[in-house]
Amino acid sequence: SIDNIVDLIKNEPITFIDSVSTVIYDILFNATDLGKLNRLICGGDKIQPDLLKKADKRGIPLYNCYGLTEAVPCSYTPQAYFEQHNHMTAAIKPMEGIEMRIINHGKVITTSNIQGSIEVKGPVIFKEYLFNSEKTKSSFDDGWFITGDNGHYNYDHLLVIDGRESDKIIRGGENISSQAVEEKVKHCQNVKEVTILGIPDVRLGQRIGAFIALKDKNQPFNKQTLIDELNNRSVDKKFWPEKIWIVNSIPRTANGKVKKYILKQMVEGEK
Template identity: 55%
Template sequence: MGVEQKLTTVKALWHERLKQNSDDLFVIEAGQRYSYGQIGQLVEQAAKRLTAWGVQSGDIVALQFELDLENIVLLLACIEVGAVVNPLNPHFDRDEVTALIKRFKPYAIISQKSVRGRDTISTFQHLPNYQLTCTGDLKMFISQDRLVPVFKANEGPADAVVILNTSGTSSAPKGVVLTNTNLLAAEAAYLQAFGITKSDLTLLLSGMYHAIGFHHGLIATILAGSKIVLLKHYAIAEVAKLLQEEPITFIDSLPTVMYDLLFKVADLGQLRQLICGGDQIKRELLQQAQKRNLPLYNCYGLTEAVPFSYTPRAYYQQQQGLTTAVTPMAGIKVRLVNDQQVINQANVTGLVEVKGPVIFKEYLGEPEKTVATFDGEWLKTGDLAHYNQAGLLEIEGRSGDRIIRGGEKIAACLVEEKLQVCSNIQEIAVIGIPDMRLGQRIGAFIVPRDQQKKITKAELLAELSKHEVDKKYWPEKIWQLTALPRTVNGKIKKYQLTEYLRDQASNVQQIF
């Protein structure tokens, strides 16, 4: 485009794109093609509807949608009217959604009926202090209390654009507030790192509630003036079909998708690169990418800093594609810290801290947590890493206790809490079980109340279903123990449970 550095807001970027590229292809969905200008007309109509519903600049608008054209249009319409959009994961259960609404107090909540039977908001018939309106397949809750907007008018670079929710690893999901500067700086660096231009066509597989979808799917595409293909419901057979029908040049998604692409799709069409985030990339996946002669680059970050690092092409080629080492994106500084000392030497593990224009503004309504996340100007990521001999970062994992299953981050403590509804569970400890395709699966070590009664997986899942525990919290492998290993202070030694699995300890009975 050539003028993106002069623009300071996403809204201004969108208007400039409509001005310069009105007739150019923007979105492909179900074989239908839409230009930037056509989408612009739909956005204008949707913006008028939002205004008619009373949405004002600075209001929070929560959207729970599938990945489709209607979702894209409403997101851009929110930006058009100056609202701060809060995309909600359609996989959030009722408790998670209700808690977010209570904490964030959005002026409008709009839900699209799902065809997959995982509805949450669209099943609600009533929300306190909200008026229900239905139109087509949309269900809208409009606040009956006109509160002072949380945010000021979205007119400047430091103003909020979107609130992305964290996965709730150690507590309830936090609302990560991202500004115009955050988004534009992040995606300018992303396009530069991976050489993405107007000629590219990306297949978008991550929802708008996820940083990959919102940042690298929507914002990066508009910034480059390129185009996207939308797939509403992920299925690898549909992905394979699209790769034959459309000249898709790259896909940015999770390791699970990369596994399916590289192991299950025979013809990869015109793909020139794969970009992977959300979880660590296993060596077997890199080896398969090497066999398929298709680069698989690591793009590493977190919701609060999307992205902050990537695997550079030259180093990737030097290592014959068998590396996930990363270097900071343009405009980003990274340091490793251990016991308040900055680490500069190779092969010494430390906590990753980051600073730069991509760093988020705040956690919505949680100033104490916002302050606690920073070390001066540096964002404390919670990631452990070390420098390799080439000076690149080798990410080792998280310092916290969480499971990353198919890119979805699940707090082990939350799974443990959900499983307590089961009648014959006295104690439980949950850990991540390594899995080549998904990265990790949920493993649970159970001490039963009745030691004489064997716990079967079928009975356990039936009880969880009865209590309406969401499937994402269901354990995939379980083991029965007489006691959990603990420290003198009573804390569970989860590392010993991991050792039990590795050594196939005789005192652990696995139940399939």
């Protein structure tokens, strides 16, 4: 528990901690005495700017160390670069012996501020998914592992992680399928259609956001109504939306694909 971690930091000569954003958040916001702690390393998710600010305010540098289960930590934020940018950057470069690239529509991107899919190559990459040769084959692009994350190069040609390109929501280090959440919510009585989005959160990385169009707009409906119905249907709590937006309809392209960028703009407009 976080209380045990706080006690260890206070009573033991711990100088650095490497963990997911949730644990880092709890340390920075709950540990009054940081003891000998002088460095934090965060992996497994995109670091939110507010978390970097809190770390800087507490006087503890928070470095990004990017990797995946299939590609153990393969990149990092250089210390000199981190200092030059006043501890407010999570940009990364590959570790020695590792190659990283960005692919956009089949082309390798080398210029700044063009988003694409991040691929990694080197000795840290896993060999295969056990007993799943098809998934293994589809996860590689001519020897490059397809991470499933999007990113772009900044003007200094360091890589910035933008987030997952799949339907996964990474909440406190746990991958939650947005499609699985949609399946649970769409069967609620007054839900006409729904789409699920990962909402940025400084502590958990992301929270579950639901955009819902109602069958009957005159019938009372809010987050608690939704949670009560999901609870009565014994839906696992990890699939419960944490914030909802009631919309007239879900914006879609001509072929039915949800225009998630419009929904993201709606969220950003509330900040």
